[in-house]
Amino acid sequence: MTENTFADPSYSVENYRAHRPKYPERLYKDILEFHDSQNGQRGVAVDLGCGPGIVTEALTSYFDTVIGVDPSQSMIKLASQCAPDTLQGKLEYKVGSAEDIPVEAGSVDMITAGTAAHWFAPEWWSTAAKVLRSGGTVALFAVARPFYTLNSHPEAVKINTEAREVAMSSLTDYMMLKGNQVARSMSSDLPLPPSETGTWGPVDRRVWNKDGAVEGEEVYMSEKLTMKEMKAKARTGSPIHRWAEANKDKVGTPEDPIEQVAAVVKKLTGWSDEHVFEIGYGLSLVLVKRL
Known part of the structure:
Protein backbone atom coordinates (compact mmCIF):
# COMPACT_ATOMS: atom_id res chain seq x y z
CA MET A 1 0.00 0.00 0.00
CA THR A 2 1.53 3.30 -1.06
CA GLU A 3 0.92 6.89 -0.01
CA ASN A 4 -0.58 5.48 3.16
CA THR A 5 -2.39 8.24 5.03
CA PHE A 6 -3.71 5.66 7.48
CA ALA A 7 -0.18 4.84 8.67
CA ASP A 8 0.45 8.51 9.51
CA PRO A 9 1.22 8.70 13.27
CA SER A 10 -1.24 11.60 13.56
CA TYR A 11 -4.09 9.53 12.13
CA SER A 12 -6.54 8.23 14.77
CA VAL A 13 -6.92 4.50 14.30
CA GLU A 14 -9.40 4.50 17.20
CA ASN A 15 -11.70 6.90 15.35
CA TYR A 16 -11.36 4.77 12.22
CA ARG A 17 -12.60 1.67 14.01
CA ALA A 18 -15.38 3.57 15.77
CA HIS A 19 -16.77 5.46 12.80
CA ARG A 20 -16.05 3.71 9.50
CA PRO A 21 -19.20 2.26 7.90
CA LYS A 22 -19.82 -1.44 8.41
CA TYR A 23 -20.52 -3.57 5.34
CA PRO A 24 -23.93 -5.27 5.21
CA GLU A 25 -24.27 -9.00 5.75
CA ARG A 26 -25.81 -9.27 2.29
CA LEU A 27 -22.46 -8.29 0.77
CA TYR A 28 -20.69 -11.21 2.45
CA LYS A 29 -23.48 -13.53 1.31
CA ASP A 30 -23.12 -12.34 -2.29
CA ILE A 31 -19.36 -12.90 -2.13
CA LEU A 32 -19.75 -16.37 -0.65
CA GLU A 33 -22.39 -17.34 -3.20
CA PHE A 34 -19.82 -16.63 -5.93
CA HIS A 35 -17.07 -18.40 -3.99
CA ASP A 36 -19.13 -21.51 -3.25
CA SER A 37 -20.39 -21.73 -6.85
CA GLN A 38 -16.75 -21.88 -7.99
CA ASN A 39 -16.08 -24.82 -5.62
CA GLY A 40 -14.12 -22.58 -3.28
CA GLN A 41 -13.23 -23.90 0.17
CA ARG A 42 -13.81 -22.14 3.47
CA GLY A 43 -10.55 -22.86 5.22
CA VAL A 44 -8.39 -19.72 5.28
CA ALA A 45 -9.29 -16.15 4.37
CA VAL A 46 -6.84 -13.23 4.23
CA ASP A 47 -8.15 -9.69 4.60
CA LEU A 48 -5.72 -7.20 3.02
CA GLY A 49 -5.59 -3.58 4.16
CA CYS A 50 -7.52 -4.83 7.17
CA GLY A 51 -7.08 -1.67 9.25
CA PRO A 52 -8.45 -2.24 12.76
CA GLY A 53 -10.22 -5.46 11.76
CA ILE A 54 -13.73 -4.46 10.72
CA VAL A 55 -13.96 -6.88 7.78
CA THR A 56 -11.54 -9.38 9.29
CA GLU A 57 -13.75 -10.05 12.29
CA ALA A 58 -16.85 -10.37 10.09
CA LEU A 59 -15.14 -13.05 8.00
CA THR A 60 -14.69 -15.31 11.04
CA SER A 61 -18.38 -16.22 10.71
CA TYR A 62 -17.63 -17.87 7.38
CA PHE A 63 -14.05 -19.26 7.47
CA ASP A 64 -12.11 -21.56 9.79
CA THR A 65 -9.14 -19.19 10.00
CA VAL A 66 -8.93 -15.48 9.13
CA ILE A 67 -5.72 -13.45 8.86
CA GLY A 68 -5.79 -9.65 8.75
CA VAL A 69 -2.86 -7.94 7.02
CA ASP A 70 -2.06 -4.22 7.05
CA PRO A 71 1.11 -2.13 6.58
CA SER A 72 0.22 0.08 9.56
CA GLN A 73 1.63 -1.19 12.85
CA SER A 74 -0.84 0.98 14.80
CA MET A 75 -3.81 -0.49 12.89
CA ILE A 76 -2.62 -4.04 13.55
CA LYS A 77 -2.03 -3.27 17.22
CA LEU A 78 -5.55 -1.92 17.69
CA ALA A 79 -7.10 -4.79 15.73
CA SER A 80 -5.28 -7.30 17.94
CA GLN A 81 -6.33 -5.49 21.11
CA CYS A 82 -9.98 -5.39 20.04
CA ALA A 83 -10.19 -9.00 18.89
CA PRO A 84 -12.78 -10.89 20.99
CA ASP A 85 -11.37 -13.59 23.26
CA THR A 86 -13.83 -16.03 21.67
CA LEU A 87 -11.89 -15.74 18.40
CA GLN A 88 -8.52 -16.78 19.80
CA GLY A 89 -6.96 -19.38 17.55
CA LYS A 90 -9.25 -18.42 14.69
CA LEU A 91 -8.26 -14.80 14.10
CA GLU A 92 -4.73 -13.49 13.53
CA TYR A 93 -3.22 -10.15 12.52
CA LYS A 94 0.07 -9.51 10.74
CA VAL A 95 1.95 -6.46 9.52
CA GLY A 96 2.39 -6.81 5.77
CA SER A 97 1.20 -5.60 2.40
CA ALA A 98 -0.78 -6.74 -0.62
CA GLU A 99 2.46 -6.84 -2.57
CA ASP A 100 4.12 -9.10 0.03
CA ILE A 101 1.43 -11.15 1.75
CA PRO A 102 2.93 -12.85 4.83
CA VAL A 103 1.40 -16.31 4.39
CA GLU A 104 2.51 -19.59 2.82
CA ALA A 105 2.10 -20.16 -0.90
CA GLY A 106 -1.07 -22.00 -1.87
CA PHE A 120 -2.44 -1.60 -4.05
CA ALA A 121 0.28 -1.61 -6.70
CA PRO A 122 -0.88 -3.46 -9.87
CA GLU A 123 1.74 -6.20 -9.37
CA TRP A 124 -0.03 -7.33 -6.23
CA TRP A 125 -2.02 -9.75 -8.41
CA SER A 126 1.08 -11.93 -8.87
CA THR A 127 1.39 -12.23 -5.09
CA ALA A 128 -2.29 -13.09 -4.82
CA ALA A 129 -1.83 -15.85 -7.40
CA LYS A 130 0.98 -17.36 -5.31
CA VAL A 131 -0.89 -17.54 -2.02
CA LEU A 132 -4.33 -18.56 -3.33
CA ARG A 133 -5.27 -22.17 -3.82
CA SER A 134 -6.84 -23.22 -7.11
CA GLY A 135 -10.53 -22.38 -6.83
CA GLY A 136 -9.82 -19.53 -4.45
CA THR A 137 -11.49 -16.14 -4.75
CA VAL A 138 -10.36 -12.53 -4.70
CA ALA A 139 -13.14 -10.21 -3.48
CA LEU A 140 -12.42 -6.48 -3.66
CA PHE A 141 -15.19 -4.21 -2.43
CA ALA A 142 -15.18 -0.48 -1.83
CA VAL A 143 -17.48 2.18 -0.44
CA ALA A 144 -17.93 5.25 -2.63
CA ARG A 145 -19.24 8.63 -1.54
CA PRO A 146 -22.19 8.64 0.87
CA PHE A 147 -25.55 10.15 -0.01
CA TYR A 148 -28.72 11.17 1.80
CA THR A 149 -31.39 8.65 0.80
CA LEU A 150 -34.82 9.54 -0.54
CA ASN A 151 -36.18 8.23 2.76
CA SER A 152 -34.17 10.80 4.68
CA HIS A 153 -35.69 13.94 3.15
CA PRO A 154 -37.97 14.90 0.22
CA GLU A 155 -35.19 17.14 -1.14
CA ALA A 156 -32.48 14.49 -0.85
CA VAL A 157 -31.25 14.93 -4.44
CA LYS A 158 -30.81 18.68 -3.95
CA ILE A 159 -29.11 18.15 -0.60
CA ASN A 160 -26.66 15.65 -2.11
CA THR A 161 -25.81 17.98 -5.00
CA GLU A 162 -25.20 21.05 -2.88
CA ALA A 163 -23.33 19.20 -0.14
CA ARG A 164 -21.05 17.56 -2.71
CA GLU A 165 -20.31 20.90 -4.39
CA VAL A 166 -19.32 22.44 -1.07
CA ALA A 167 -17.07 19.51 -0.15
CA MET A 168 -15.34 19.40 -3.52
CA SER A 169 -14.63 23.14 -3.53
CA SER A 170 -12.47 22.66 -0.43
CA LEU A 171 -11.11 19.13 -0.86
CA THR A 172 -10.31 18.75 -4.57
CA ASP A 173 -6.59 19.34 -3.98
CA TYR A 174 -6.58 16.61 -1.32
CA MET A 175 -8.24 14.01 -3.56
CA MET A 176 -5.55 13.92 -6.22
CA LEU A 177 -3.74 10.79 -5.03
CA LYS A 178 -4.16 7.93 -7.49
CA GLY A 179 -5.85 5.76 -4.88
CA ASN A 180 -8.51 8.36 -4.16
CA GLN A 181 -9.20 8.77 -7.87
CA VAL A 182 -9.68 5.02 -8.32
CA ALA A 183 -12.01 4.91 -5.32
CA ARG A 184 -14.12 7.76 -6.71
CA SER A 185 -14.45 5.87 -10.00
CA MET A 186 -16.33 3.07 -8.16
CA SER A 187 -13.28 0.89 -8.91
CA SER A 188 -13.81 1.14 -12.68
CA ASP A 189 -10.14 2.19 -12.89
CA LEU A 190 -8.94 -0.54 -10.54
CA PRO A 191 -6.06 -2.58 -12.06
CA LEU A 192 -7.35 -6.08 -12.82
CA PRO A 193 -5.41 -9.35 -13.18
CA PRO A 194 -3.78 -10.09 -16.53
CA SER A 195 -6.15 -12.31 -18.49
CA GLU A 196 -3.53 -13.84 -20.79
CA THR A 197 -1.70 -15.80 -18.08
CA GLY A 198 -4.42 -18.43 -17.65
CA THR A 199 -4.25 -17.90 -13.89
CA TRP A 200 -7.51 -16.05 -13.42
CA GLY A 201 -11.11 -16.60 -14.44
CA PRO A 202 -13.47 -13.94 -15.79
CA VAL A 203 -13.93 -10.79 -13.71
CA ASP A 204 -17.36 -10.39 -12.10
CA ARG A 205 -17.88 -6.67 -11.43
CA ARG A 206 -20.94 -5.34 -9.59
CA VAL A 207 -21.90 -1.78 -8.68
CA TRP A 208 -24.70 -0.53 -6.46
CA ASN A 209 -26.08 3.02 -6.13
CA LYS A 210 -23.46 4.61 -8.35
CA ASP A 211 -25.62 7.70 -8.83
CA GLY A 212 -26.71 8.03 -5.21
CA ALA A 213 -30.37 8.67 -4.46
CA VAL A 214 -32.39 7.48 -7.47
CA GLU A 215 -36.15 6.99 -7.51
CA GLY A 216 -37.07 3.29 -7.68
CA GLU A 217 -33.54 2.03 -6.98
CA GLU A 218 -32.96 -0.05 -3.86
CA VAL A 219 -30.26 1.20 -1.51
CA TYR A 220 -27.90 -1.76 -1.09
CA MET A 221 -25.87 -0.38 1.84
CA SER A 222 -27.11 2.17 4.36
CA GLU A 223 -27.16 3.14 8.01
CA LYS A 224 -28.98 5.56 10.30
CA LEU A 225 -27.02 8.19 12.18
CA THR A 226 -27.05 11.77 13.44
CA MET A 227 -25.32 14.81 11.96
CA LYS A 228 -22.84 14.65 14.83
CA GLU A 229 -22.03 11.03 13.96
CA MET A 230 -21.88 11.85 10.26
CA LYS A 231 -19.22 14.51 10.88
CA ALA A 232 -17.13 12.10 12.95
CA LYS A 233 -17.43 9.49 10.20
CA ALA A 234 -16.38 11.96 7.51
CA ARG A 235 -13.22 12.84 9.44
CA THR A 236 -11.92 9.29 9.02
CA GLY A 237 -11.48 9.82 5.26
CA SER A 238 -7.93 10.24 3.97
CA PRO A 239 -8.57 13.49 2.02
CA ILE A 240 -10.11 15.25 5.02
CA HIS A 241 -7.27 14.01 7.23
CA ARG A 242 -4.72 15.49 4.85
CA TRP A 243 -6.70 18.73 4.75
CA ALA A 244 -6.80 18.85 8.55
CA GLU A 245 -3.04 18.27 8.82
CA ALA A 246 -2.44 21.17 6.41
CA ASN A 247 -5.00 23.44 8.10
CA LYS A 248 -4.82 22.64 11.80
CA ASP A 249 -5.93 26.12 12.81
CA LYS A 250 -9.14 25.80 10.76
CA VAL A 251 -10.39 22.42 12.03
CA GLY A 252 -13.82 22.87 13.60
CA THR A 253 -14.19 26.45 12.30
CA PRO A 254 -16.57 27.68 9.57
CA GLU A 255 -13.69 27.11 7.11
CA ASP A 256 -13.64 23.39 7.87
CA PRO A 257 -15.12 21.44 4.90
CA ILE A 258 -16.99 19.11 7.26
CA GLU A 259 -18.58 22.03 9.08
CA GLN A 260 -19.40 23.71 5.77
CA VAL A 261 -21.22 20.63 4.49
CA ALA A 262 -23.08 20.25 7.78
CA ALA A 263 -24.16 23.89 7.63
CA VAL A 264 -25.55 23.44 4.10
CA VAL A 265 -27.48 20.32 5.09
CA LYS A 266 -28.90 21.96 8.21
CA LYS A 267 -29.99 25.01 6.22
CA LEU A 268 -31.80 22.86 3.65
CA THR A 269 -33.40 20.49 6.17
CA GLY A 270 -33.71 22.28 9.50
CA TRP A 271 -32.07 19.28 11.19
CA SER A 272 -30.22 19.54 14.48
CA ASP A 273 -26.96 17.71 15.27
CA GLU A 274 -29.03 15.01 17.00
CA HIS A 275 -31.59 14.42 14.24
CA VAL A 276 -31.49 10.80 12.98
CA PHE A 277 -31.48 10.25 9.21
CA GLU A 278 -30.48 7.59 6.68
CA ILE A 279 -27.26 7.64 4.70
CA GLY A 280 -26.66 5.34 1.75
CA TYR A 281 -23.35 4.39 0.15
CA GLY A 282 -22.32 3.63 -3.36
CA LEU A 283 -20.63 0.22 -3.35
CA SER A 284 -18.51 -1.68 -5.86
CA LEU A 285 -17.48 -5.32 -5.85
CA VAL A 286 -14.92 -7.14 -7.99
CA LEU A 287 -14.84 -10.95 -7.86
CA VAL A 288 -12.24 -13.16 -9.54
CA LYS A 289 -11.54 -16.90 -9.27
CA ARG A 290 -8.02 -18.34 -9.12
CA LEU A 291 -7.97 -21.10 -11.75
Whole structure:
Protein backbone atom coordinates (compact mmCIF):
# COMPACT_ATOMS: atom_id res chain seq x y z
CA MET A 1 0.00 0.00 0.00
CA THR A 2 1.53 3.30 -1.06
CA GLU A 3 0.92 6.89 -0.01
CA ASN A 4 -0.58 5.48 3.16
CA THR A 5 -2.39 8.24 5.03
CA PHE A 6 -3.71 5.66 7.48
CA ALA A 7 -0.18 4.84 8.67
CA ASP A 8 0.45 8.51 9.51
CA PRO A 9 1.22 8.70 13.27
CA SER A 10 -1.24 11.60 13.56
CA TYR A 11 -4.09 9.53 12.13
CA SER A 12 -6.54 8.23 14.77
CA VAL A 13 -6.92 4.50 14.30
CA GLU A 14 -9.40 4.50 17.20
CA ASN A 15 -11.70 6.90 15.35
CA TYR A 16 -11.36 4.77 12.22
CA ARG A 17 -12.60 1.67 14.01
CA ALA A 18 -15.38 3.57 15.77
CA HIS A 19 -16.77 5.46 12.80
CA ARG A 20 -16.05 3.71 9.50
CA PRO A 21 -19.20 2.26 7.90
CA LYS A 22 -19.82 -1.44 8.41
CA TYR A 23 -20.52 -3.57 5.34
CA PRO A 24 -23.93 -5.27 5.21
CA GLU A 25 -24.27 -9.00 5.75
CA ARG A 26 -25.81 -9.27 2.29
CA LEU A 27 -22.46 -8.29 0.77
CA TYR A 28 -20.69 -11.21 2.45
CA LYS A 29 -23.48 -13.53 1.31
CA ASP A 30 -23.12 -12.34 -2.29
CA ILE A 31 -19.36 -12.90 -2.13
CA LEU A 32 -19.75 -16.37 -0.65
CA GLU A 33 -22.39 -17.34 -3.20
CA PHE A 34 -19.82 -16.63 -5.93
CA HIS A 35 -17.07 -18.40 -3.99
CA ASP A 36 -19.13 -21.51 -3.25
CA SER A 37 -20.39 -21.73 -6.85
CA GLN A 38 -16.75 -21.88 -7.99
CA ASN A 39 -16.08 -24.82 -5.62
CA GLY A 40 -14.12 -22.58 -3.28
CA GLN A 41 -13.23 -23.90 0.17
CA ARG A 42 -13.81 -22.14 3.47
CA GLY A 43 -10.55 -22.86 5.22
CA VAL A 44 -8.39 -19.72 5.28
CA ALA A 45 -9.29 -16.15 4.37
CA VAL A 46 -6.84 -13.23 4.23
CA ASP A 47 -8.15 -9.69 4.60
CA LEU A 48 -5.72 -7.20 3.02
CA GLY A 49 -5.59 -3.58 4.16
CA CYS A 50 -7.52 -4.83 7.17
CA GLY A 51 -7.08 -1.67 9.25
CA PRO A 52 -8.45 -2.24 12.76
CA GLY A 53 -10.22 -5.46 11.76
CA ILE A 54 -13.73 -4.46 10.72
CA VAL A 55 -13.96 -6.88 7.78
CA THR A 56 -11.54 -9.38 9.29
CA GLU A 57 -13.75 -10.05 12.29
CA ALA A 58 -16.85 -10.37 10.09
CA LEU A 59 -15.14 -13.05 8.00
CA THR A 60 -14.69 -15.31 11.04
CA SER A 61 -18.38 -16.22 10.71
CA TYR A 62 -17.63 -17.87 7.38
CA PHE A 63 -14.05 -19.26 7.47
CA ASP A 64 -12.11 -21.56 9.79
CA THR A 65 -9.14 -19.19 10.00
CA VAL A 66 -8.93 -15.48 9.13
CA ILE A 67 -5.72 -13.45 8.86
CA GLY A 68 -5.79 -9.65 8.75
CA VAL A 69 -2.86 -7.94 7.02
CA ASP A 70 -2.06 -4.22 7.05
CA PRO A 71 1.11 -2.13 6.58
CA SER A 72 0.22 0.08 9.56
CA GLN A 73 1.63 -1.19 12.85
CA SER A 74 -0.84 0.98 14.80
CA MET A 75 -3.81 -0.49 12.89
CA ILE A 76 -2.62 -4.04 13.55
CA LYS A 77 -2.03 -3.27 17.22
CA LEU A 78 -5.55 -1.92 17.69
CA ALA A 79 -7.10 -4.79 15.73
CA SER A 80 -5.28 -7.30 17.94
CA GLN A 81 -6.33 -5.49 21.11
CA CYS A 82 -9.98 -5.39 20.04
CA ALA A 83 -10.19 -9.00 18.89
CA PRO A 84 -12.78 -10.89 20.99
CA ASP A 85 -11.37 -13.59 23.26
CA THR A 86 -13.83 -16.03 21.67
CA LEU A 87 -11.89 -15.74 18.40
CA GLN A 88 -8.52 -16.78 19.80
CA GLY A 89 -6.96 -19.38 17.55
CA LYS A 90 -9.25 -18.42 14.69
CA LEU A 91 -8.26 -14.80 14.10
CA GLU A 92 -4.73 -13.49 13.53
CA TYR A 93 -3.22 -10.15 12.52
CA LYS A 94 0.07 -9.51 10.74
CA VAL A 95 1.95 -6.46 9.52
CA GLY A 96 2.39 -6.81 5.77
CA SER A 97 1.20 -5.60 2.40
CA ALA A 98 -0.78 -6.74 -0.62
CA GLU A 99 2.46 -6.84 -2.57
CA ASP A 100 4.12 -9.10 0.03
CA ILE A 101 1.43 -11.15 1.75
CA PRO A 102 2.93 -12.85 4.83
CA VAL A 103 1.40 -16.31 4.39
CA GLU A 104 2.51 -19.59 2.82
CA ALA A 105 2.10 -20.16 -0.90
CA GLY A 106 -1.07 -22.00 -1.87
CA SER A 107 -2.55 -21.78 1.63
CA VAL A 108 -5.43 -19.32 1.17
CA ASP A 109 -9.01 -19.85 -0.02
CA MET A 110 -10.14 -16.23 -0.21
CA ILE A 111 -8.51 -12.80 -0.30
CA THR A 112 -10.64 -9.79 0.57
CA ALA A 113 -9.96 -6.06 0.63
CA GLY A 114 -12.56 -3.65 1.97
CA THR A 115 -12.09 -0.12 0.57
CA ALA A 116 -8.35 -0.76 0.34
CA ALA A 117 -7.45 -2.24 -3.07
CA HIS A 118 -7.29 1.20 -4.69
CA TRP A 119 -4.00 1.66 -2.80
CA PHE A 120 -2.44 -1.60 -4.05
CA ALA A 121 0.28 -1.61 -6.70
CA PRO A 122 -0.88 -3.46 -9.87
CA GLU A 123 1.74 -6.20 -9.37
CA TRP A 124 -0.03 -7.33 -6.23
CA TRP A 125 -2.02 -9.75 -8.41
CA SER A 126 1.08 -11.93 -8.87
CA THR A 127 1.39 -12.23 -5.09
CA ALA A 128 -2.29 -13.09 -4.82
CA ALA A 129 -1.83 -15.85 -7.40
CA LYS A 130 0.98 -17.36 -5.31
CA VAL A 131 -0.89 -17.54 -2.02
CA LEU A 132 -4.33 -18.56 -3.33
CA ARG A 133 -5.27 -22.17 -3.82
CA SER A 134 -6.84 -23.22 -7.11
CA GLY A 135 -10.53 -22.38 -6.83
CA GLY A 136 -9.82 -19.53 -4.45
CA THR A 137 -11.49 -16.14 -4.75
CA VAL A 138 -10.36 -12.53 -4.70
CA ALA A 139 -13.14 -10.21 -3.48
CA LEU A 140 -12.42 -6.48 -3.66
CA PHE A 141 -15.19 -4.21 -2.43
CA ALA A 142 -15.18 -0.48 -1.83
CA VAL A 143 -17.48 2.18 -0.44
CA ALA A 144 -17.93 5.25 -2.63
CA ARG A 145 -19.24 8.63 -1.54
CA PRO A 146 -22.19 8.64 0.87
CA PHE A 147 -25.55 10.15 -0.01
CA TYR A 148 -28.72 11.17 1.80
CA THR A 149 -31.39 8.65 0.80
CA LEU A 150 -34.82 9.54 -0.54
CA ASN A 151 -36.18 8.23 2.76
CA SER A 152 -34.17 10.80 4.68
CA HIS A 153 -35.69 13.94 3.15
CA PRO A 154 -37.97 14.90 0.22
CA GLU A 155 -35.19 17.14 -1.14
CA ALA A 156 -32.48 14.49 -0.85
CA VAL A 157 -31.25 14.93 -4.44
CA LYS A 158 -30.81 18.68 -3.95
CA ILE A 159 -29.11 18.15 -0.60
CA ASN A 160 -26.66 15.65 -2.11
CA THR A 161 -25.81 17.98 -5.00
CA GLU A 162 -25.20 21.05 -2.88
CA ALA A 163 -23.33 19.20 -0.14
CA ARG A 164 -21.05 17.56 -2.71
CA GLU A 165 -20.31 20.90 -4.39
CA VAL A 166 -19.32 22.44 -1.07
CA ALA A 167 -17.07 19.51 -0.15
CA MET A 168 -15.34 19.40 -3.52
CA SER A 169 -14.63 23.14 -3.53
CA SER A 170 -12.47 22.66 -0.43
CA LEU A 171 -11.11 19.13 -0.86
CA THR A 172 -10.31 18.75 -4.57
CA ASP A 173 -6.59 19.34 -3.98
CA TYR A 174 -6.58 16.61 -1.32
CA MET A 175 -8.24 14.01 -3.56
CA MET A 176 -5.55 13.92 -6.22
CA LEU A 177 -3.74 10.79 -5.03
CA LYS A 178 -4.16 7.93 -7.49
CA GLY A 179 -5.85 5.76 -4.88
CA ASN A 180 -8.51 8.36 -4.16
CA GLN A 181 -9.20 8.77 -7.87
CA VAL A 182 -9.68 5.02 -8.32
CA ALA A 183 -12.01 4.91 -5.32
CA ARG A 184 -14.12 7.76 -6.71
CA SER A 185 -14.45 5.87 -10.00
CA MET A 186 -16.33 3.07 -8.16
CA SER A 187 -13.28 0.89 -8.91
CA SER A 188 -13.81 1.14 -12.68
CA ASP A 189 -10.14 2.19 -12.89
CA LEU A 190 -8.94 -0.54 -10.54
CA PRO A 191 -6.06 -2.58 -12.06
CA LEU A 192 -7.35 -6.08 -12.82
CA PRO A 193 -5.41 -9.35 -13.18
CA PRO A 194 -3.78 -10.09 -16.53
CA SER A 195 -6.15 -12.31 -18.49
CA GLU A 196 -3.53 -13.84 -20.79
CA THR A 197 -1.70 -15.80 -18.08
CA GLY A 198 -4.42 -18.43 -17.65
CA THR A 199 -4.25 -17.90 -13.89
CA TRP A 200 -7.51 -16.05 -13.42
CA GLY A 201 -11.11 -16.60 -14.44
CA PRO A 202 -13.47 -13.94 -15.79
CA VAL A 203 -13.93 -10.79 -13.71
CA ASP A 204 -17.36 -10.39 -12.10
CA ARG A 205 -17.88 -6.67 -11.43
CA ARG A 206 -20.94 -5.34 -9.59
CA VAL A 207 -21.90 -1.78 -8.68
CA TRP A 208 -24.70 -0.53 -6.46
CA ASN A 209 -26.08 3.02 -6.13
CA LYS A 210 -23.46 4.61 -8.35
CA ASP A 211 -25.62 7.70 -8.83
CA GLY A 212 -26.71 8.03 -5.21
CA ALA A 213 -30.37 8.67 -4.46
CA VAL A 214 -32.39 7.48 -7.47
CA GLU A 215 -36.15 6.99 -7.51
CA GLY A 216 -37.07 3.29 -7.68
CA GLU A 217 -33.54 2.03 -6.98
CA GLU A 218 -32.96 -0.05 -3.86
CA VAL A 219 -30.26 1.20 -1.51
CA TYR A 220 -27.90 -1.76 -1.09
CA MET A 221 -25.87 -0.38 1.84
CA SER A 222 -27.11 2.17 4.36
CA GLU A 223 -27.16 3.14 8.01
CA LYS A 224 -28.98 5.56 10.30
CA LEU A 225 -27.02 8.19 12.18
CA THR A 226 -27.05 11.77 13.44
CA MET A 227 -25.32 14.81 11.96
CA LYS A 228 -22.84 14.65 14.83
CA GLU A 229 -22.03 11.03 13.96
CA MET A 230 -21.88 11.85 10.26
CA LYS A 231 -19.22 14.51 10.88
CA ALA A 232 -17.13 12.10 12.95
CA LYS A 233 -17.43 9.49 10.20
CA ALA A 234 -16.38 11.96 7.51
CA ARG A 235 -13.22 12.84 9.44
CA THR A 236 -11.92 9.29 9.02
CA GLY A 237 -11.48 9.82 5.26
CA SER A 238 -7.93 10.24 3.97
CA PRO A 239 -8.57 13.49 2.02
CA ILE A 240 -10.11 15.25 5.02
CA HIS A 241 -7.27 14.01 7.23
CA ARG A 242 -4.72 15.49 4.85
CA TRP A 243 -6.70 18.73 4.75
CA ALA A 244 -6.80 18.85 8.55
CA GLU A 245 -3.04 18.27 8.82
CA ALA A 246 -2.44 21.17 6.41
CA ASN A 247 -5.00 23.44 8.10
CA LYS A 248 -4.82 22.64 11.80
CA ASP A 249 -5.93 26.12 12.81
CA LYS A 250 -9.14 25.80 10.76
CA VAL A 251 -10.39 22.42 12.03
CA GLY A 252 -13.82 22.87 13.60
CA THR A 253 -14.19 26.45 12.30
CA PRO A 254 -16.57 27.68 9.57
CA GLU A 255 -13.69 27.11 7.11
CA ASP A 256 -13.64 23.39 7.87
CA PRO A 257 -15.12 21.44 4.90
CA ILE A 258 -16.99 19.11 7.26
CA GLU A 259 -18.58 22.03 9.08
CA GLN A 260 -19.40 23.71 5.77
CA VAL A 261 -21.22 20.63 4.49
CA ALA A 262 -23.08 20.25 7.78
CA ALA A 263 -24.16 23.89 7.63
CA VAL A 264 -25.55 23.44 4.10
CA VAL A 265 -27.48 20.32 5.09
CA LYS A 266 -28.90 21.96 8.21
CA LYS A 267 -29.99 25.01 6.22
CA LEU A 268 -31.80 22.86 3.65
CA THR A 269 -33.40 20.49 6.17
CA GLY A 270 -33.71 22.28 9.50
CA TRP A 271 -32.07 19.28 11.19
CA SER A 272 -30.22 19.54 14.48
CA ASP A 273 -26.96 17.71 15.27
CA GLU A 274 -29.03 15.01 17.00
CA HIS A 275 -31.59 14.42 14.24
CA VAL A 276 -31.49 10.80 12.98
CA PHE A 277 -31.48 10.25 9.21
CA GLU A 278 -30.48 7.59 6.68
CA ILE A 279 -27.26 7.64 4.70
CA GLY A 280 -26.66 5.34 1.75
CA TYR A 281 -23.35 4.39 0.15
CA GLY A 282 -22.32 3.63 -3.36
CA LEU A 283 -20.63 0.22 -3.35
CA SER A 284 -18.51 -1.68 -5.86
CA LEU A 285 -17.48 -5.32 -5.85
CA VAL A 286 -14.92 -7.14 -7.99
CA LEU A 287 -14.84 -10.95 -7.86
CA VAL A 288 -12.24 -13.16 -9.54
CA LYS A 289 -11.54 -16.90 -9.27
CA ARG A 290 -8.02 -18.34 -9.12
CA LEU A 291 -7.97 -21.10 -11.75
